[in-house]
Amino acid sequence: MYDVLIAIDADEARATAQARAVADLPGAEDGLTAHLCHVFTDNPEGASVNQLAAVRRARETLEDAGVSVAHHEASGDPGTEIVDAADDVDADAICVSGRKRRPSGKAVFGSVTQDVILSSELPVFAVPKPKPE
Numbered sequence: 001m002y003d004v005l006i007a008i009d010a011d012e013a014r015a016t017a018q019a020r021a022v023a024d025l026p027g028a029e030d031g032l033t034a035h036l037c038h039v040f041t042d043n044p045e046g047a048s049v050n051q052l053a054a055v056r057r058a059r060e061t062l063e064d065a066g067v068s069v070a071h072h073e074a075s076g077d078p079g080t081e082i083v084d085a086a087d088d089v090d091a092d093a094i095c096v097s098g099r100k101r102r103p104s105g106k107a108v109f110g111s112v113t114q115d116v117i118l119s120s121e122l123p124v125f126a127v128p129k130p131k132p133e
Contacts, residue, residue, distance in 0.1 A: 001031035005072070005091040007082045007116065008038050008054050014097040014129045015054035016061055021127045022095055023065035034062050035089045037072040039081040049073035079115025086122055093123045 004022050008015045022034050036058055038049045049055055049071045059069050072089060074081040086094050098113035117124045 001033070002027075002092040003033045003035060003089055004093050004095055005035045005037050005082070005086040005089060006058065006095045007078070007085075007097075007112070008036055008052070008058055009078075009097075010052065010054050011097075011129070012054045012057045014127070015058040017130045018095050018097050018127045019058040019061035020065075021125070023062055023067050029066045033068040033070055034058075035070045035072050035085070035091060036062075037074070037082060037085045039078040039085075040073065040075045041078065078112045079119060082112070082116050083120045086120060091122060093125065094120055095125055095127060097127045097129060 004025070006015075006018050006022060008018065019034070022028065022032070025032060036049065036055050038052055038055055055071070062069050070089070072085050074085055082094065082096070094116060096113045096116055098111065113126055117126075
C-alpha cells in the first residue's frame with residue numbers, strides 16, 4: 001500500500017491527466033491512496049477543495065479506476081504547502097503537472113513544479129498537459 005499526493009490546480013485537463021497517470025501506476029488497484037491537494041492562494045469566498053471542478057474530475061477518474069481518494073487543502077505558497085501536505089499525509093511520491101511558460105515567466109513568477117522538485121525529499125513525477133484533440 002502506498003500514498004501519492006496529487007497537486008491539483010484549477011486546470012481540469014491537467015488534473016484528469018494526473019489522475020490517469022496515478023491510476024496507471026503499478027499496483028494502483030491494490031492499495032494506492034491518491035491524496036488530491038489544492039493550495040488556495042486567494043480564497044475570499046471560503047471555497048473547499050471538494051468544490052473545485054478539477055478536483056472533482058480527478059476524483060471521478062481515480063474512483064472509476066478503483067483507486068482510493070482522499071482530499072487535502074491548504075492556503076499559502078503552493079510549492080511549500082504541497083511539500084508540507086505530502087509530509088502530512090506520509091506520501092510516498094508527489095505528482096505535479098507543470099504549465100508551459102517562457103523562461104522569463106518562470107523567472108518573474110517562479111515555478112511551483114520546480115519548487116516542489118527542489119524542496120521535496122520524495123520522488124516527484126510530472127505529468128504533461130494533454131494536447132487538445
